[in-house]
Amino acid sequence: MSDAPHELHESRILRTELLWAFGVGIFVAASLSMIVFTAITIKINPPSNVERIDPKTLHLSGEFAEQNLGTTVFGDGTVIVRAIATQFMFVPQCIAVPANRRVTLRFASPDVLHGLLITGTNVNTMVVPGFVAQVHTEFTRTGDLLMPCHEFCGQGHSEMWATVQVLPADQFKPGPDGRVSCAQR
Amino acid sequence: MTDQRPQQSDPHVLDQPWRLWSTIAVMGIVLVGILLGVIVIPVVQGRSAGIDAFTAICRALGILPGSPAVPQFSDRTPPTPVSQVVWTPDVLQILARADVAKGKAKVLEVCIACHGENGVSIAPEYPHLAGQSGAAIYKQLHDYRTGSRVNPQMTDIAKALDEAVIADVAAYYAGQPQRNLNPVTLAESPPAIVQLVELGDPHRNIPPCAACHRAGAGGPIEAPVLAEQRDEYLVQQLKLYASGQRRNDVYGRMRLIAPRLTEDEIKGLAAYYRAGFR
Amino acid sequence: MRNAERLCLAHFWVAFGAFLFACVLGAWQMWVRSPLGAKIGTPGEYFMSVTAHGVSMAYVLTTFFIMGFGYFVAVTALNRPLPGQIWAWGAFWMGILGVVLALISIGSGQASVLFTFYPPLTASVWFYIGLVLVVAASWVWCVLMLVAMHAWKVDNPGQPVPLAMFATVANAVMWLWTTVGVAAELLFQVIPASLGLVQTIDVGMSRTLFSWTLHAIVYFWLIPAYIAFYTIAPRAAGGRLYSDTMGRLTFILFLIYSLPVGMHHLLMDPEHGNGTKFIQVLLTAFVAAPTLLTIFTITASMEIAGRLRGGRGVFGWIAALPWERPMVLAIGLAFVMLGFGGFGGIVNMAYGMNAMVHNTSWVTAHFHLIFGGSVVIMYFAIAYEIWPRLTGRDHPSLAPLRIQLWLWFIGMMVMTLPWHWLGLQGQWRRVANFNYADPIIAAWGPWVVVSLVGGLILLVSAILFVRNLVALHRSSVQAIAKPLYALAVHPPRRVPAALNGFGLWNVLVLVLMILAYGFPIAQFVIEPSPAAIVHRLR
């Protein structure tokens, strides 16, 4: 083929493609830089907590025994919520949490795979039998929120949900043992 | 594939050393990912939360529990369990390999008085056991033995049985055929009850009964089969759960559901399952 | 009709049969979960339908379409008969047996574990054996594609492999790589549990192994659409492919970057640390590169066609494009849906932000838009384009074809756009019936009805699609033999060896998989997660 006219040269085409590829690089950098920036400054991570716990003896264990579930405020002010995701019910079915204050939610499953989200918040985790799922967050809005199980766990999956009451600071009063339960409304 | 060296016939054709540049690019990207993900981000996050660099990196890799950005909470609450039964593989193996003949012998010796030879009980307050799930019988007997469930007659009987015999008795009764193989048509049972069994009541946070109690639904292992159970017994147990006197349901699921059922719903459900619906 | 055509048509008819069946199920599900069908259907029926919808769309429609289209490309792009046709028919019938086994076990209610099966829930063993047979059939197809390309390269030393075949073989190589994950999970964990050989299962390991397959499988479905973008669309629009080298590079980037990124499906899982998740998030960002390269290269190719037909100014070429041709219309609609779906995707993959949308309707909208939208509409366009070549008959008229494509686009947009809004509100997935009495859920009701309307439009479009194909079979219009594959502006006379084979790229993929998946899987080998009791649906 005789020397092709300048416009058809492959190198000219590839130069525009490399220019575009540079644009793609900016796209990738933009999306990743937002992730890295917020991870470093305000510590945004996906909830991860490789803490193994035997699902078969969960109900015999200390932390996830039946009467130990719910919200507890410890001496140094840390707010811990413990809940069980079991086939077709969250226990407790109503969780009280303070607004605008760091809360650590810990979940475990004694039987199958579950998952949960709290509507309108960034609380979202899978609850895998064999691990304690842990989410650190701050609730920025008060009110009654919905906490459904969002992973298929059996025939009762659609009916598996709990309520989360985000209480303003003045209504969030721990009892003598540090426990806080839902206000009966 | 033979690696034909490209001939240098046409100068315009791009003929970079692909091997070198692509390897550098791909390796560079993944190493940046490792550097950022496993080292830079965890260490920076850990520093402001008072977590040393090594712990933060181990947490980022998943060797240690906890988030690299938040101090890990620890709690030593004393255990006070509700039911001691633990579904371990060897318990399930014992149930799978139970000896029905030995079970029948023990039934004829002890259980026949109230539960009948083939699981049809003689009085309303004693439950039918024909076709009951082996795991359910195993758990209830185990709970009687450990005191998680209390009953004037059953506690002493259960204490006299050891693990293997419990499995044999459970297997024997599980093997007894259920009589009413074709239940009365659904037309007779009121739609509200059928809906409670099939759909539950999402508004009252009640899951469908069938989700756990229908065999083969993949529900909890210890969920008993309710089909053909005595309705008086079902009503009695639901009331015990509602009042909290019966407490051996793991994580109080029945103790949460029972108080929310109305009087006639309890009766309706008992009649529904009495009729033999699965 | 000759043997190769009958082979392709058999695969396509199985694929589109399963597709129509799954569309009916999908529409029923949309109705049952909406306020209009609040008390209709039990959870048992709903989850059985969701499993059948998933298996038919994700395993049957895709695998059989890809195999059929692969055989067609191997015959027409390489212009030589297909090697091993007996093997191809054997694989076809093995796949049919697998599909029948899977659908029967689903129908019997013993396999309602959805198409992404959630251990420790375990279905009847026939469900898993059925899926293994379908995957095994696709492995035979992969080997045939590799053999066909190798035989062609031996007969044409130093010649660049035609782009369509190069992409098909890239897809086959990627599929062989990615099925390792699901095969390991099924053969070593789920099938033994289903048979009762083991009473427990390591859920951490099984989710990690399935995630190995979970992302590259969506690119396995997507690549045929990209083959149409690169090799069929430019000629259909009357232009040339802007750059053949970029085409090869795109398919190589898909092979490299779709494999070590599966854990972005596990961002919300507790069993992995933040570091291993970040590595795969970063690599996922580079999975967007080939798609972005493609939208530029194909838009440029369309621009060539538009300007050749007299389009002036910066955007004049868009109006000048022959939109009456189904392939060109499909490209336009596919790119719009790819845009919306891609936006959903970069929000999903954004490390911490995944917490906002994981397992909500946002994710459902993402994959319905990309797979259900841009990929499936390209399956339609490919079918419309090559059916005349397979049957020798042509479409009586192009109008119903265009109507069908528009309906699919409109239905998909109406169904999925509300889902983005509902997903942000927290609407979670796989719900048999919503409690519309709850104030939060009640607010979603109207939007669910809007997406139901979209679902019904999609059903109408699916029925119209099958009708269009049947109409072609009965039409008397003779198909004239038109060349199918596009020429590049600069046809490749000779390409570097790296762009003509997969040796180098396989090595790079191996290293990437070790770096990205090595530790996440090794941690379960070193110390297995506490075993969960198997819950069987017998």
Add this chain to the structure above:
Amino acid sequence: MQSDQSSAADSKLEVADEVDEAALVSVMRTVPLGAAVLAGTTVALLVLGYLLIYTLVFIPRGTVG
């Protein structure tokens, strides 16, 4: 293996299409401009949308970690 008789499927490998070279040369003078502008604005919109949803919807919902 002798290939069967030809059919509509057996199109020749590289068949010239109706594009004439001269028109192609003139078109190629401006070609990637339209595509660059269209695709460029789309990608820019995607990035902008991503950054907006990250800052205006995700961050206000509270930290997660």
